[in-house]
Amino acid sequence: MILFTFVAGVACPAWAQGEGRAPALAREARLAGDAKRTRLIVDLDRAPAFRAFTLANPPRVILDLSDVTFTLKPDAGQLRRGLVTAYRFGVFAPGKARMVLEVSGPVAIDKAFVLDAVDDQPARLVVDLVKADADAFARSIATEAEQRTALPAAAVAAPPAGDTRPVIVIDPGHGGIDSGTSGYSAFVEKTIVLETALALRDRLEKAGGYRVVLTRTTDTFIPLADRVRIARTNRADLFISIHADALARGDGRARGASVYTLSETASDTESAHLADKENKADLIAGVDLSDETDEVAGILVDLAQRETRNFSALFARTLVGSMKAATRMHGTPLKSAGFRVLRAHDVPSVLVELGYMSSPDDLKQLTSEVGRDRMADAIAAGVTQFFAHKGAAGHQAVEDGASSPGR
DSSP states (O other), rough: OOOOOEEEEEOTTTTTTSTSOEEEEEEEEEEEOOSEEEEEEESSSSOOOEEEEEEEEEEEEEEEEEEEEEOTTTTTTGBTTTTTTEEEEEEEEETEEEEEEEEESEEEEEEEEEOOOTTBEEEEEEEEEEEOHHHHHHBBBBOHHHTTTTOOOOOEEEOOOOOOEEEEEEEEOOOOBBBBOOTTTSHHHHHHHHHHHHHHHHHHHHHHHHHEESSSSOOOOOHHHHHHHHHTTOOOOOOEEEEEEETTSSOOOOOOOEEHHHHHHHHSSSHHHHHHHTTTTHHHOOOTTTHHHHHTTTTTTOOHHHHHHHHHHHHHHHHHHHHHTTSSSEEEEEEEOGGGGOOOOTOOOEEEEEETTTTTHHHHHHSSSHHHHHHHHHHHHHHHHHHHHHHHHHHHHHHHHHHHHTT
16 A cells, blocks of 8 residues: 655654644645546645555545644535545544545545745645546555554543443544534534533532443544443443534424434434444545454444333433423434444444534524533533433342342
């Protein structure tokens, strides 16, 4: 395959350059060429270390850059030309940025290099793509080992010895290169859900009865499998994934919050579409999922245990009841769909859609401090009520068992 790590056109160890310096600024990006050969040019204030590789299903070109901050216009990724049908950019992991180029079909990386800044000309990252046949493209795809070096490692907090408090894992959706939806507004989902998650964490920690773990606390991308892994490694008693929805233009109007549990059969067409969209988060960030079935067979398993399924449903009902006092709920607030992030078979899990960013009324609530705090209070209250119900149910089960004949 073609795999580069360059600084000013000279190969160097991955991410070895620029330590101790401020991140390089990527200020402008543009495309040139046609359907046979297309060039991407990125202007920066200094030359970064980078590497480029290809992925399949769908075909993509990935550029990982060391210590780069993007200051491109928000709509820059909407540009398309030649072999590139779209591209996105953002933080992928601490100290690493990523550009994902969606391409029209099999391509080869013909050239990839960086030019130093000279006189009044900025440093430039240049990537030349050429049309390729399917066989050549297959040979160029990054191997699993090479792809793994590009993945961020999920941080897992070790439980303190003797700490028996329930563990709540809060999962702010999206992050980094994966911005989530915007509802055609100036806001992005990844920021709204992170702010709500942090507010929820503060309330639960202040209550003192829980140990709280977040899958991310900054604008960083975390693969879906790692989010599940964090919950299972921490032996979570609850997993709460937080998102916001949006309808496409022309799809009508909808508003209100919803709570989802896992089901392979979606409760309605909208739920199926939403799950399909959210399950593509790893593809959006340029993660290779070709070996997912074997790799995470012990993690992303069917949520089949009766106790876990029942507790997930109980928490979802409790949460909807609590949230009704704080925000407008969707007409059918309890839903189910096949979200990959809910597939920890031994952790009661729900996905909370805070509202629709495509609704002006919902967006006003989602982006206001008062609305965010009311939502965090309501979810925290739902957590407290859930454990009260769960404890009562467990206590009753013990009593029923003790009084049953033959026990």
